[in-house]
Amino acid sequence: MFTHIWKKEIRGALYTWKSMLWLVISSLLFSFTSYLLLTNKELSLLDQTELLWLLGKIIIGVALLIITIDASSVITTEFEKETAESLFLSPISLKDFIIGKLLASLTLWAAIFVVSIPYILVTSAGSHLALAFLEYVALLGTLGVVGLIFLIFGISLLYRSSKNTITTALIILLAFATPALFASNLKNDIVSQAFSRANPIDNIFSSLDNVLVDYKISLLENWQFLLPLVIFCLITFTFLFWSAKQFEKKGIIKND
Amino acid sequence: MKKLPIIYFFAMAILAGFAIHVQASGAPTLSMQILSSKTLSGTAGDFVTVEGTITNSSSQPLNTITTYLSMADNETKLPVDLEDWSAEKGLYIGTIDAGQTLPLNWKIHFVKAGTYSLIIIAEAAGNELPQVSSITQFNVSPKQNLNPGQVLPVALGTPIILIFILFMLSYKRRVGE
Numbered sequence A: 001m002f003t004h005i006w007k008k009e010i011r012g013a014l015y016t017w018k019s020m021l022w023l024v025i026s027s028l029l030f031s032f033t034s035y036l037l038l039t040n041k042e043l044s045l046l047d048q049t050e051l052l053w054l055l056g057k058i059i060i061g062v063a064l065l066i067i068t069i070d071a072s073s074v075i076t077t078e079f080e081k082e083t084a085e086s087l088f089l090s091p092i093s094l095k096d097f098i099i100g101k102l103l104a105s106l107t108l109w110a111a112i113f114v115v116s117i118p119y120i121l122v123t124s125a126g127s128h129l130a131l132a133f134l135e136y137v138a139l140l141g142t143l144g145v146v147g148l149i150f151l152i153f154g155i156s157l158l159y160r161s162s163k164n165t166i167t168t169a170l171i172i173l174l175a176f177a178t179p180a181l182f183a184s185n186l187k188n189d190i191v192s193q194a195f196s197r198a199n200p201i202d203n204i205f206s207s208l209d210n211v212l213v214d215y216k217i218s219l220l221e222n223w224q225f226l227l228p229l230v231i232f233c234l235i236t237f238t239f240l241f242w243s244a245k246q247f248e249k250k251g252i253i254k255n256d
Numbered sequence B: 001m002k003k004l005p006i007i008y009f010f011a012m013a014i015l016a017g018f019a020i021h022v023q024a025s026g027a028p029t030l031s032m033q034i035l036s037s038k039t040l041s042g043t044a045g046d047f048v049t050v051e052g053t054i055t056n057s058s059s060q061p062l063n064t065i066t067t068y069l070s071m072a073d074n075e076t077k078l079p080v081d082l083e084d085w086s087a088e089k090g091l092y093i094g095t096i097d098a099g100q101t102l103p104l105n106w107k108i109h110f111v112k113a114g115t116y117s118l119i120i121i122a123e124a125a126g127n128e129l130p131q132v133s134s135i136t137q138f139n140v141s142p143k144q145n146l147n148p149g150q151v152l153p154v155a156l157g158t159p160i161i162l163i164f165i166l167f168m169l170s171y172k173r174r175v176g177e
Helices: A002-013 A017-039 A048-074 A076-080 A084-089 A094-123 A130-159 A162-180 A190-198 A200-212 A220-250 B004-026 B148-176
Strands: B030-034 B039-043 B047-056 B062-073 B090-096 B101-109 B114-123 B136-141
Touching: A002 A017, A002 A094, A017 A048, A017 A094, A017 B148, A048 A076, A048 A094, A048 A130, A048 A162, A048 A200, A076 A084, A076 A162, A084 A094, A094 A130, A094 A220, A094 B148, A130 A162, A130 A200, A130 A220, A162 A190, A162 A200, A190 A200, A190 A220, A200 A220, B030 B062, B030 B114, B039 B047, B047 B062, B047 B090, B047 B114, B090 B101, B101 B114
Parallel strands: B039 B136
Antiparallel strands: B030 B047, B047 B101, B062 B090, B062 B114, B114 B136
């Protein structure tokens, strides 16, 4: 039954060209970045590996931002438009509902990734890193996006309000993103290092650096970044599971 | 005047003893030789290998030997952070037996254009002074990634194709209704 929810969301997204305009704007952003990196005399002096790392960070950064906003509203709008009641009256379980919505959000990530492929290929031409760049953007992006969706869906089921969920989710994303942009010499103390090891965005960027700049492209050479991302997904999944149980306890119509 | 030869003898004996002491404490027991070219040139992004050997020229095995790289930018006269230049900034060798020679290989990634001086430093437990290799000069020329010929069709084409696909999907859906 989850395919029904998934298809409904995708049909809704493709109903008018305006609802997918963000994808065109993302594409323009990638165009602008890659064109500047490859034609601007100052920027083109960057080592190609650093150039790829910068583009990789922009692709995953844009994806995380769009997924955060989409995932924050994809569940809560069902409550705000009061369509959740009729939806749960049909033979759709909460599990199918969540899986359908998860697939809908992951489809957006897939769309961003597909759009980014030509840019990845053109910027990595001649570096022998195109395949590794594609694989790691797909792997790291998927792990980051899945963990973030679990977390936001968990918040959505607790809040049932778009405004509150979007605000909370954006602040969480900002909290993850800001320290990830700090230079490595600002992460010398234990607290910063501990937060850096746990921060999913930091791990994504560090792994990209490891692959593209240090040429450590095997999964074994990146386990120290992949493991925290997998743990992040497991923790957020547990939170979503707990949140779904709370939702079932309280019922569709909240009594508080 | 008869005492002069005796004083001369004692003076020579003291000097000889001092010389032996200096040789015993300050003589380099570790020696390093760079086998690769004294000047390595390339473009930013290239990899080069600095090859050398480390020899224990003493009659005793030397323990806890560590070698590490040190590099300076010849233009700014400042040391360079080797984070992206070499995966191995330091190499722990451990013990080198008396008279033994071991190879040293350092893979260096040219990250930024400029001229640089690289030395390898070796230190052993108990030795007050480290042993320093001869200088290897790096001449790194800039790499321009100017590629407007390939990026322009992608930068312009992708958004245009995307707009076309979205319009077609939207149109098909409306016609289907």
